[in-house]
Amino acid sequence: MISLTVNKRSVQVDVDPSTPLLWVLREHLGLTGTKYGCGVAQCGACTVHLDGRPVRSCSTPMSRAAGKQVTTIEGVSTGGDHPVQRAWLEIEVPQCGYCQSGQIMSAVALLEKTPNPGEEDINRAMSGNICRCGTYPRIRRAIHRAAEMARAGA
Amino acid sequence: MTDFPIKRRDFLVGVGVSGLGLVFGLDLQPAAGAEVAHEKETNAAGVKLPWARIAPDGAITIMAPAAEMGQGTMTALAMIVAEELDADWSKVTVEFSPADDAIYANPLPFFFGMMVTAASTAVMAYYKNMRLFGAQARRVLVGAAAAHLNVPASELTTEPSVVVHAKSGRRLSYGEIAGFATLPENMPTISEKDLKDPSQFRLIGHDIARVDIPGKTNGSTQYSIDVRLPDMVYATVVRAPVLGAAVLSVNDAEVAKMRDVLKVMQLPPDRVAVAARTYEAALAGERALKITWSKIAQSEFDSDRAMEQQSAMVRDLSKTGVVIQTDGDAAAAINGAAKVYKGEYHTEYVYHAQMEPLNSVSWVKDGGKSVEVWAGSQTPTHCVRSIAQALGIPAENVTLHRTFLGGGFGRRSAEDHDWAVDSALVSREMGKPVKVIWSRESDVRFGRFKPMTAQYLMAAEDKDGRLVAWHHRLVADEALSMTDPTRFEKGKEFPRISTTGIRTDYDFSNILVEAVRNKLGVRMSAVRGVGSTVNQFAAESFVDEIAFARGEDPVEMRLALLQKLPAEQETLRAVAAMAGWKKGEKAGRGVSFVTNAGTILATIAQVTVDRTTGAIRVPKIWIAADVGVAVLPRNIDGQLMSAAIHSLSNLLKERITFKNGEVQQSNFFDYPVIRMSEAPEVHTHIMPSTRNPVGIGDLGGIGVGPAVANGFYSATGKRLRVSPFLPERVLAVLKT
Numbered sequence: 001m002i003s004l005t006v007n008k009r010s011v012q013v014d015v016d017p018s019t020p021l022l023w024v025l026r027e028h029l030g031l032t033g034t035k036y037g038c039g040v041a042q043c044g045a046c047t048v049h050l051d052g053r054p055v056r057s058c059s060t061p062m063s064r065a066a067g068k069q070v071t072t073i074e075g076v077s078t079g080g081d082h083p084v085q086r087a088w089l090e091i092e093v094p095q096c097g098y099c100q101s102g103q104i105m106s107a108v109a110l111l112e113k114t115p116n117p118g119e120e121d122i123n124r125a126m127s128g129n130i131c132r133c134g135t136y137p138r139i140r141r142a143i144h145r146a147a148e149m150a151r152a153g154a
Numbered sequence: 155m156t157d158f159p160i161k162r163r164d165f166l167v168g169v170g171v172s173g174l175g176l177v178f179g180l181d182l183q184p185a186a187g188a189e190v191a192h193e194k195e196t197n198a199a200g201v202k203l204p205w206a207r208i209a210p211d212g213a214i215t216i217m218a219p220a221a222e223m224g225q226g227t228m229t230a231l232a233m234i235v236a237e238e239l240d241a242d243w244s245k246v247t248v249e250f251s252p253a254d255d256a257i258y259a260n261p262l263p264f265f266f267g268m269m270v271t272a273a274s275t276a277v278m279a280y281y282k283n284m285r286l287f288g289a290q291a292r293r294v295l296v297g298a299a300a301a302h303l304n305v306p307a308s309e310l311t312t313e314p315s316v317v318v319h320a321k322s323g324r325r326l327s328y329g330e331i332a333g334f335a336t337l338p339e340n341m342p343t344i345s346e347k348d349l350k351d352p353s354q355f356r357l358i359g360h361d362i363a364r365v366d367i368p369g370k371t372n373g374s375t376q377y378s379i380d381v382r383l384p385d386m387v388y389a390t391v392v393r394a395p396v397l398g399a400a401v402l403s404v405n406d407a408e409v410a411k412m413r414d415v416l417k418v419m420q421l422p423p424d425r426v427a428v429a430a431r432t433y434e435a436a437l438a439g440e441r442a443l444k445i446t447w448s449k450i451a452q453s454e455f456d457s458d459r460a461m462e463q464q465s466a467m468v469r470d471l472s473k474t475g476v477v478i479q480t481d482g483d484a485a486a487a488i489n490g491a492a493k494v495y496k497g498e499y500h501t502e503y504v505y506h507a508q509m510e511p512l513n514s515v516s517w518v519k520d521g522g523k524s525v526e527v528w529a530g531s532q533t534p535t536h537c538v539r540s541i542a543q544a545l546g547i548p549a550e551n552v553t554l555h556r557t558f559l560g561g562g563f564g565r566r567s568a569e570d571h572d573w574a575v576d577s578a579l580v581s582r583e584m585g586k587p588v589k590v591i592w593s594r595e596s597d598v599r600f601g602r603f604k605p606m607t608a609q610y611l612m613a614a615e616d617k618d619g620r621l622v623a624w625h626h627r628l629v630a631d632e633a634l635s636m637t638d639p640t641r642f643e644k645g646k647e648f649p650r651i652s653t654t655g656i657r658t659d660y661d662f663s664n665i666l667v668e669a670v671r672n673k674l675g676v677r678m679s680a681v682r683g684v685g686s687t688v689n690q691f692a693a694e695s696f697v698d699e700i701a702f703a704r705g706e707d708p709v710e711m712r713l714a715l716l717q718k719l720p721a722e723q724e725t726l727r728a729v730a731a732m733a734g735w736k737k738g739e740k741a742g743r744g745v746s747f748v749t750n751a752g753t754i755l756a757t758i759a760q761v762t763v764d765r766t767t768g769a770i771r772v773p774k775i776w777i778a779a780d781v782g783v784a785v786l787p788r789n790i791d792g793q794l795m796s797a798a799i800h801s802l803s804n805l806l807k808e809r810i811t812f813k814n815g816e817v818q819q820s821n822f823f824d825y826p827v828i829r830m831s832e833a834p835e836v837h838t839h840i841m842p843s844t845r846n847p848v849g850i851g852d853l854g855g856i857g858v859g860p861a862v863a864n865g866f867y868s869a870t871g872k873r874l875r876v877s878p879f880l881p882e883r884v885l886a887v888l889k890t
Binding site for chain 2: 015016019020023026027028030031032033034035036037038039040042043045072073074077080085088089092093094095096097098099100101104122123124126127128129130131132133134135136137138139140
């Protein structure tokens, strides 16, 4: 049994310690908002927060997640009202949408560390997340917008 | 595009026939745990039509016939119905229609009465019929209200979701009407004169929020990969790395002993599946497989050699092809010319790289006699037929639950549904629901690619310096033969998708455009932009070469060649104005002008080159687009941005290569795609227009390749002729 906290709920799962966190979240716990894209930490679709830091859950073994706090897209806000999510809606970022949970988790982590990011901060924080629909310019705008909303306390 | 194969009369009769079947109490309820609707009886009353239903509480549900894979037509098509229905948009929800060609087929003739979401056609194809349908449904509501109020229908008007009798001040909401109305035996006849004048549009042309966005910001949108069923098991499937090879041996007994692996099975003709209790166990099983494959002629295939062979073919004018466009006598004009320009270009295999790896969920029931399938398909009725055929059961025993697609780009249009049939076969074998997910490595290696092309162009000047002839030769395999053999055969090899966008709009008096098919035995597919991206990379690079050779400004020369086409000229002028293009500029900016199926695109790209590393950067792209009526402008801007960045990624980075018949790439580290730090700003301008809408999602980026190639020329004085523009190719060209 491996114990961890997922979206503030403590859970126990009976899996091999080498099992990637991604499959535990998706298939064992039913938190399917976190996506499988490449399995080798190349695309970022599986990004979640581990003790507040963004990680690629496809390449994070359960042994590393044990005892830690995991936040997924389902737990990043109540009712989808995190400033990043609201900015994503306002700018209408997603197209196919498949990569967007990962994009949002990376953006939330960026803004927690750097509330007023410059273009290079965004490049560094977001270049691990591929969007095949090419929504990058809107992601960039939405990050600036979310920063603005967060500053305004909205 | 104004011709519809389905006559309006047939369409209306179709609705009427379904109307006769109207039964109060029939409604659709979402199935628990699944995204897509099950048909199920309830006691709720309401008016139900095959395209829409109105419930007594006023809720309006509109069917989405097209796949939603990011292009936004789930919203745009419903808006078109809602516009003419005069529906209150806040009461509208949209759901995927059932897979039923009889009602929901794409009306364009080259889809042969089948549901197909491809080639930027959804809005263009359904626009007129959906307007007529919306207007017809509105007429039914008004008629029912007139009878109920005992007033002539001519005294009634509508406001969003309300029928108004101004004389008496009485109002009936659509919901109230749905509570008492029945469909008339003969549905009213609607013609185009009954449709709204565009100046009255409340929805079309306005930035309505896309209905699919909220679920895509909170993780709740369900793709087929997210479907979970009771007692479900998992599987992965490995295919022959060389198309046509067969399994000679496999270490199945060994893999079957691995933890949580349930079964290793061969699926004829060329597949091995590993079923397991968990997906991680299935993947581990896949990695432990040792399969010996038969050696066949295709095992010798080498894509570098094929490029050389295609180069020889395309230059050999005696190898004539199918004529795609002809005017005058291009060969004679070239033979008698004062000056002849020549240019050769190549493009390599391109992979879809849709973010959701191919997957499906199937639940074979009744001892193999029926199946429920969850899949995100661009051709859902093909999906049903393919699964029925694979299981040897009638198509009516296949229930397809259509889900959102985590990217399609053509990969999820393949008629045989290689990726959906997998789960049906394994489910039958296991007697349980099965989710099959292709690993990313399988998605790449068993991918189906945009074919490599060779292109050779000639243009001739007469003694007065006028451009009088254009000859464009294309050598490529034809992807539709594998993507959709039914359409390929029904159309007698037309349309070809390798030749889209290859026609020239320029005013040359002698034109020959021909395509030579070169069968290479490789898995192929429609891929975003199909032939247009590669054909226009060649054609518009070549036009630029001619302009520079003649000392003409590339915008001015194109404008002169488009003198008989005012809308095309205006679009080109618009992009030049937007980008601040200056005559004779040498700022590392390139221009292109392209059209396809009525869509007009003028593109300018800013290019910088790192001469040490060979890296090309494209900080800015400007696109002016004439797409007819812009149904959802903000989404068109988004599609242009998306297609431009996708095209740029293809051009700068992407290629699939083959050695010994096998794909050499396997994941994003050796098949890189564009990322945030490399993404350009994309500035768009949508031309005002009143003509029927044409497509944009697939096509919006087809001018980007040549604009970047021409910008590279502007920056360096060198011409890049082989896509992708890999750094080593850039460095080699800079040394010439």
